[in-house]
Amino acid sequence: MAYRKLGRNSGHRRALLRNMVTSLFKEERIETTAPKAKEVRSIAEKMVTLAKRGDLAARRQALAYILDETVVKKLFDEIGPKYAERQGGYTRIVKVGNRRGDAAEVVILELV
Template sequence: MKGYRKLGRNSAHRKSMLRNLVTDLFREGRITTTEMRAKEAGRIAEKMITKAKKGDLHARRQVLEYIFDEDVVTKLFEEIAPGYEDRNGGYTRILKLGPRQGDNAEVVYLELV
C-alpha cells in the first residue's frame, strides 16, 4: 500500500494544494472538496491538531512550517486544539454530498468535529 495519494498532480502542486485545503479548513471550520482530496487533507489536519495540542514553541514552529498564515496557526493553538484536549484523534469528519455535475466526482464536506 502507498503512503499517500498522488491526486494527479506533481509533488509541488499537490503539497501546495493540500496546504491550502488544510489552512482553509482551520480558517473556516468546513470546506467543500472532492472525496480523495478530503481524505488526504483530513490526514494532515489530524496531525496538525495533534501537534497543536502539545502547545509548546517547538510544536508551533513545526506547524508554521506547513501552514504559512500566522493568524490561522494562532487560531489553531488558542481556539481549536484546546477543544480537543480530551479526544484522542478523530478531529475531522467527511459528509458526502453526491456527485459533481461536470465530471461526476464525489463531492464532500470536510469539517472539524
C-alpha cells in the first residue's frame, strides 16, 4: 500500500497523523494542507467504522491509535451511532485556497 511520506520520518509522521485524527474527532473539523488531509481522511474513516462496530475489541483498537480517551468515548457514544446507516464517506474535504507563506493548498477536513 502506497502512502504519503509528508516530508517526515516514520515516527514523526505517525505522531502527526495520530494528533490530527484525535483533533478531527475532538473539534469535528480541522484546517490543514491537502496531502495531510487525504492521509488523515483514510485513518478517520477506519476509526468511524470501528465506532460503528462498537464492541470492546473495536474500542481498544481505537484507544491504541487515538491519544485522548475522552475523544474515543465521544467517537463511540456520539459519532459512531450518527453514521450507523451510512456506508462510508464520513468526512468531507473543502478547499480553502493557498497559504500565504508557501502557497500550500489549504483545506478544511470535517465530519459530514
